[in-house]
Amino acid sequence: MGDTPTHTTVGNHADPSLWLPSQVPVSFRSTNGNAETFDATQESRRRPYPEPPAESLLTAYRKMVLGRRFDEQATSLARQGRLAVHPASLGQEACQVGAALALRATDWLFPTYRDAVALVSRGIDPVEVLTLLRGDAHCGYDPVRHRTAPQCTPLATHAAHAAGLAHGERLKGADTVALALVGDGATSEGDFHEALNLAGVLKAPVVFLVQNNGYAISVPRSEQCAALSLAYKGVGYGVRAEQVDGNDAAAVLAVLTTAVEDARAGGGPWLVEAHTYRMGPHTSADDPSRYRTAAEAGRWRERDPIALLESGLRERGLLSDADAKAAAAEAEAYAADVRARLAEEPELAPHALFDHVFAAPLPHLAGQRASLRARLEDC
Missing domain, CATH: 1.20.5 (Single alpha-helices involved in coiled-coils or other helix-helix interfaces)
Structure with missing residues (x-):
């Protein structure tokens, strides 16, 4: 009998450690909501994540401010009966804006029901985004025109669609990348694992972004999964994995941009877990005080992603009082337009x-x- 062959590579990478996520979430800041912070600026880091340029961070700030005001307005409209329900994304703006900015206009986004801020950040009309929640249509915007799939309510069912579309686009010779947004609860669904397996086998140019906000409705992460990190779920499927501080907009944008461009270049799929927090209720029909403490929510409010980004920009002299006021005024005008247009009775068909x-x-x-x-x- 001959010698048993040994395999020294995993997928396309000679070093298997490159498939493992960082031991602590990647962050450009000195504190993290969960653990000690991975210093993304150290020369000894395992993977390079260049900090986004100042203009990208300023764009992210403006879109996060606008997105939060839009989200607050949508919540108010749900309370007024103008929307059937609204799943707010308060506290998750860095993840959603980062996802939108990491993509090219020719890439595809696969959102969930909680990702309205990502949709408006992608340039979709806010009233068209809210059409689903008003009950006027299954999807208010043109998915092909915006390269954005309809918002998905069933957990993780859209993840395989993202992998399949990315593979199909590559077969056509396009350099398209698909990015699927999922929550921590979705990682316990069979569809999620099937999607990762499919993406890994096909080496599809797709990125899965898990917004780990701590709860699957009322079920805490600790009761969903015993893994050290949800990001580790990618390794078994041949999917490169990373975890990032989801309240650090610069880190989210840096990691997602790296993942998207690596997938585009043929590096295969990525799974990125963003550690964040849903500061509001699951939906406008939920009472989060029944399953989490005020002290826990208070600790995360101190790590508000917009406040963190704003303070960082001010420290570097990139954001003035006038800039912040201009962003707030733009957001207020945006919300007023949404409010006025949704006050009109819909044209039913x-x-x-x-x-x-x-x-x-x-x-x-x-x-x-x-x-x-x-x-x-x-x-």
Whole structure:
């Protein structure tokens, strides 16, 4: 018998350690909500994450301020009955804006129901974003035009779609990357693991961003998974993994930009876990005080991602009082426009329920459409 062959490589990388996430979340700041901080500026770091340029950080700041004000306005509209419900993303702005800014216009974003801030940061009309939550349509924006999939409510079902689209685009010769946003609860779903396995086997140019906000509705992370970090779930599928301080906008943008461009260059898929916190309720129908303490929420409010970024920009002389006031004024005008437009009664099109179900209308659907038309005419 000959010698048993030994394998010294994992996927395309000779060093298997490159597949493991950093032991503590990557951050450009000196403190972290969970643990000791990985110093991304040290020359001895295992992976280089260049700090984003000042202009990118200023853009992120403006979009985070605008996104939060939009999110607050949407929450108010839900309380007024203008929206059926609203899953706020208060405290997760660095993750959502970072995801939007790390992508090119030609890339694809796969959001969940909580990622409205990522959608408006991508330039989608806010009223079109909220159409789903008002109940007017399954998706208010054109996914193809915006290269953004419809918001996904079932946990993790869109993750495999992202992997498949990324692989398909590569087969067509495009350099498209897909980025799927998921929550910590979604990592316990079978769809998530199937998506990672598919992406790893195909070496698809896709990035999975887990916004670990500590709770799957009311279930804490400690009762969901015993892994040291959710990022470690990528290793078993041949997916490069990293974890990042999700409240450090500069670190989020640096890691995601690195992941997206590595995937684009043929490096294969990435799994990035962002440690953040949902400072508000799960939805406008939730009472978070039933499952978490005020002290815990207070500790995370001290690490507000917008406040952290603003203080960092001011320390470097990149943001003035006038700049901050201008960003706040822009956000207020944006919210006022959303408020005014959603105060108008929607133009309902009941027959559109039958559109886009099949490529060619089926006889029984045509019959149902005719029946609905007759009922509406009798009203």
